[in-house]
């Protein structure tokens with residue numbers, strides 16, 4: 500599974516067209532709040548269950564997207580955070596997950 504097209508929509512969503520002709524629309528806010536990098540995961544572990552993340556505009560604005568190997572994309576956010584590697588199956592799950600982040 501590979502993306503054939505990736506684009507930003509309304510600065511709020513990432514739109515991905517896959518090589519199996521399926522499409523995913525993923526909220527950037529959701530992507531940032533579920534950033535899979537070690538720093539963010541550790542931060543999340545240390546927060547209480549009732550913690551509500553407050554994301555700044557710069558944290559959910561995409562500055563750059565790079566393809567990593569054949570399995571993931573790496574996103575550089577406007578605030579400089581770029582350690583999150585989003586694997587394709589993970590992205591697909593984010594898109595189909597009905598729970599809004």
Ligand SMILES: [Zn+2]
Nearest residue numbers: 534536539583
């Ligand atoms: Zn992160």
